[in-house]
Amino acid sequence: MNDMLKNREPFDIEGHADYGTSYARPKQEGVDTTHGAILYLEDITVSFDGFKALNKLTLDISVGELRCIIGPNGAGKTTMMDVITGKTRPTSGTAFFGQTMDLTTMAEYQIAHAGIGRKFQRPTVFEQHTVFENLELAMKMDKRVKPTLFFKLTSEQKGRIDDILKLVRLNGQEHRLAGLLSHGQKQWLEIGMLLMQEPQLLLLDEPVAGMSDAETARTAELLNELRGKHSIMVVEHDMAFVTEIARDGKVTVLHEGSVLAEGGMQQVQADERVIEVYLGR
Numbered sequence: 173m174n175d176m177l178k179n180r181e182p183f184d185i186e187g188h189a190d191y192g193t194s195y196a197r198p199k200q201e202g203v204d205t206t207h208g209a210i211l212y213l214e215d216i217t218v219s220f221d222g223f224k225a226l227n228k229l230t231l232d233i234s235v236g237e238l239r240c241i242i243g244p245n246g247a248g249k250t251t252m253m254d255v256i257t258g259k260t261r262p263t264s265g266t267a268f269f270g271q272t273m274d275l276t277t278m279a280e281y282q283i284a285h286a287g288i289g290r291k292f293q294r295p296t297v298f299e300q301h302t303v304f305e306n307l308e309l310a311m312k313m314d315k316r317v318k319p320t321l322f323f324k325l326t327s328e329q330k331g332r333i334d335d336i337l338k339l340v341r342l343n344g345q346e347h348r349l350a351g352l353l354s355h356g357q358k359q360w361l362e363i364g365m366l367l368m369q370e371p372q373l374l375l376l377d378e379p380v381a382g383m384s385d386a387e388t389a390r391t392a393e394l395l396n397e398l399r400g401k402h403s404i405m406v407v408e409h410d411m412a413f414v415t416e417i418a419r420d421g422k423v424t425v426l427h428e429g430s431v432l433a434e435g436g437m438q439q440v441q442a443d444e445r446v447i448e449v450y451l452g453r
């Protein structure tokens with residue numbers, strides 16, 4: 173991917189112009205998941221000047237599922253997340269959040285508000301604020317919490333922050349400036365900020381890129397703790413990590429904008445077509 177495309181990610185910490193995209197403003201009610209799925213993509217095509225970044229992509233995610241998406245560079249993984257979050261409009265196809273929300277007709281902020289939280293590859297935390305303040309700010313961005321000039325946390329809200337601090341392995345670090353955290357810790361903080369807003373669907377783009385082995389292992393633990401409590405889609409290149417978090421769940425392999433294979437990790441790893449395109453044999 174060229175640099176211009178890589179720069180699609182928002183990482184302007186001071187400006188935070190991309191709030192609506194990187195942080196969900198969820199609403200617990202409203203997502204109709206009566207048929208068990210939280211996300212349906214059907215025949216999604218995205219053409220860029222005739223080039224199909226997505227080509228009739230069909231995929232669905234069940235409520236509470238942790239789905240890993242793998243695929244070689246340029247397979248369409250980022251474009252797929254862009255379609256889900258309203259950043260890119262598909263040329264054709266349907267994308268539904270639950271039974272009733274047509275994502276192709278919703279603005280990015282509406283999708284975020286409806287409960288789809290996205291974490292981009294680079295951490296976008298408020299570096300000049302403490303870890304605790306970052307989580308507090310994330311809570312204030314939640315539309316359900318009425319923002320006032322004299323906003324004061326209730327003990328319940330403090331308790332929620334404490335729970336998230338423990339979950340993302342940052343308890344004891346709450347008074348540190350976020351800018352002083354390691355890369356891995358910043359990633360965890362950002363996941364914590366998303367969780368503060370209780371998204372219905374969490375999209376994580378290469379969460380362990382640039383992490384140390386120890387940080388990667390802890391991130392796998394963290395995602396395994398989130399399993400079942402949230403619906404999560406993880407795009408990742410690190411196969412050891414994917415094996416660790418996929419467990420008995422499904423892994424989807426994208427190639428040239430379509431699903432090439434789907435199934436358990438062992439099954440897709442043994443698939444000749446996957447070996448050919450993904451491992452470059």
Ligand SMILES: Nc1ncnc2c1ncn2[C@@H]1O[C@H](COP(=O)(O)OP(=O)(O)OP(=O)(O)O)[C@@H](O)[C@H]1O
Nearest residue numbers: 173177220225243244245246247248249250251252
């Ligand atoms: N805005 C755009 N204009 C033109 N082509 C694009 C645009 N965005 C993506 N593409 C192309 O679409 C294809 C899919 O890109 P995408 O970034 O979705 O792949 P990816 O699977 O996320 O790759 P990587 O693993 O390298 O991040 C690539 O060939 C890319 O160059």
